[in-house]
Amino acid sequence: MPGSFPRTFLFMLSGPIIWAVHFLFVYTVNGINCARPALDGVWMGLPAPLWIIVAASLLALLAMAAIFLRLRSRMPRTACPGFIPWLAGALSLLSAVAIVWETLPVLLVPACA
């Protein structure tokens, strides 16, 4: 796969890829947290896994923004200039919405009930 193709596609899909990694990570963290209560810690009155999930969400959102801002101007031109950066940005935005929605239950729902 020559030239800039892998980089172009990875940039274009960076938002959803980060979303996927985030989803698997938070699902795993909560699964292990509930299966292994012994590993659980408490910080500022809240279980550590919840802090980890919130931190992972913030990190994911920052990573999306950083990748987009850093690479948007280095993409090959298509017929419509800006198509690839636009698609990457819009996908990141939608993925960010999904991440925020998936993080909200941390504040609303008991982890292991």
Added chain:
Amino acid sequence: MADESMADVAPSPPNTLPRPDGELEQLQRVWKRPTGWRALTVVNNNHVGLLYIGTALLFFLLAGVLALLMRTQLAVPDNDLIGHELYNQLFTMHGTVMMFLFAVPAVEAMAVLLLPNMLGARDLPFPRLSAYAYWAYAVGGLIFFCSIFVGLAPDGGWFMYPPLSSSAYSPELNADLWLLGIGFIEISAIAGAIELAVGILRTRAPGMTLDRMPIFAWVMLVFSGMVIVAFPAVIVGTALLELERAFGMPFFIAQKGGDPLLWQHLFWFFGHPEVYIIFLPAAGMVSMIIPAMTGTSLIGYRLVVLAVVATGFLSFGLWVHHMFATGIPQLSLSFASAASMAVSVPTGIQIFAWIATIAAAARLRPFKLPMLFILGFFFIFVLGGLTGVMVAVIPFDLQAHDSYFIVAHLHYVLFGGMVFPLFAAFYYWAPFVSARALSEKLGRWAFWLMFIGFNVSFFPMHLTGLAGMPRRVYTYADSYGWGPLNMASTLGAYMIAAGVLAFLIDLARNFRPVGDANAGNIWDAGTLEWLPSRSYGSRSIPFVTSREPLWNQPGLARDVDAGRYYLPNAPTGRRSTLVTSPVQARPEYVLELPGPGWSPLLAALGTAGFFLLLTFKLEALAGACGVLAVAMIWRWLWDADANPVRPPVDIGGGLRLPVSCGGSASHSWWAMVILLMVCASIFGSLLFAYLFLWVTSPETWPPLARLPSMGLPLTSTGLLLGTSVLLAWLSRALERERQVAVRLGLPAAMLMIAAAIGLEAHGQWQAGLRPQDSGYAAAVYALIGLQAVFVTTLCFMAAFTVARSLAGRLGPARRASFDSTMLFWHYTVAQGLLGLCAIHGFPRLLE
């Protein structure tokens, strides 16, 4: 390489007229369809695609008949027409056949038929792979279906949950038929997906940049990606369940440290994306048909691309919403519930883009048949989407779970979201393949009977479900009061059948896919598949300057058909098409394509025979079929990359391109990289199984003292790394034409890599671990077994490469077989190292 300005400037047609004498005749001769018995050897996408669609439609009818039998049984309370055993087989086969043998193959078939023409290519890049995928599916699927006539059909539901499908509760062959039959049909779907992905990325017409691709190409690209990631999960699941049934490896037996939920995770990680794998191509067809019906470009093209790609990803976060009632922690369920809400956003974007396009229509009335089916799709699919949001809400789902409300919801989204668009597509694209369009009058009968019948049949099921009727019951008592609703559902089902019958009559009367004649662009559509075409596709390959070239490039059809654009001939005397760059679609090289041959068909028969005979424990016959499959695959690969190096050829307008391409720019390299993604997904699923069993059954993990000593895995690690270094050195040796090094080096590498996996298996065995001991032991041996399968495949590939070297078919400029072997080799080494880390590192990490 074409001029840098190609993506922005529309050149005038490159070729002058008249074209040389004999050019068209040569093109026709080269692309001629074989006749008589040799018709079975056909590989061209136009013919394979049509066979594929016909076979998928046959399975639709067969599964529909099963549905009618079920509805007849349920029409009245306490009915004794069908017993519970046959009823279990009926609903299992109905779901299985509709999902695996109709829906996915149907959309893949539409893509095989349409995509090359839509992209301006003459054929897909691996025509024999299409033929192999088709025949494996057709033969295997038909034999699988016949199992119901002898009482051997699977009866555990289309999702085959253990322990119901385990040996304890399903000791007969029924479940094995599902596991082996469906498992290998998935391989056919993956083969198709690899081919489509390479075809979409590398064989587009010059000028067709990513943002000029038809939406259908985008959805099929996303479809391919989803198949590549999702299908391996179910392949692993079926393999593990078959290993449990055949050899007692307790992956799903809780008493031995297995977990039935592992199956559900693996199955639904495939099963939910599967729904979108089916829906997205249908939505893509809708995005193609609406502009043609309205005379208006799709409004919000970029938003629709965004929606399609986003749906492809987000749908993977939904697998747990099929498991709301399994006792999974509430927060984990909430992640899936939120993702279920999120995925409705891109779906909504598509719906509103379609509505906006219809609102902006330049021509709409009177509604033509494809539009009618699309409006039916809107109504039914949106209603199904609304009930989808309802069941994404966990408390509601706990009430509706396993009731007829779910049956109603899934049929509204699948029948509404896929079958109606598919029928719209049949009516819309019939003139593309048939000498006559289908009948407007019969089509209206078909539509109204199906539309009214569907709603009469399935809407009451919401109420039946809310009234408490569970799914999968073969009868019910009169006292429950479900009789009238069920009678209505049965009457509606027969109305749907009458609608399908009207469509079949229409086909029989009007569908004439004969010769090279077709009815043509009767809709005044704007995309490339409506160019005048024959078995070779369009006469020449156009330069594209917009998303609807037929609307925006006056005279394009005439110029293309006169041969004024690229590749108006067969410059090498064989079938060929253009390969272009993936983002900007600049011409890169001319790809020679294979013609008709027996090997794909025989390889498919061998593959189907191997898996199905294995089900019946006929090992000797299965082995013979396996040998036939391997021999035929060898035979067909032998011809690839076989021609001496040719000088570049003129494709028109003085543009000269090479006839082959090596290394990372070649289509074979791309296909291999995509195959490695499939392999990574398989390995990832297996690694997940290993780790999941640790989460659920840590008590079966051995203490440190019972693990094999580190000496053997370290030796294996050294051997694996050594083979990779050796392959890299052999690659350079081949560059310098040192054939002897390749002939000796590859067998040495084969021995080393086989020793590496052998040492690992030996170490576990010596430590006293047996595959039947526990879930942990089964998972360890499954990881070793997967590596052994890869090593066996590698040995086959290496032997093939050595044979080519001995036959003089390998060299610095003809090294595709070596490059593919090398890529697969490095991947296998990486997978082996990760496997060793998991098996030996993870338990030590826990200590």
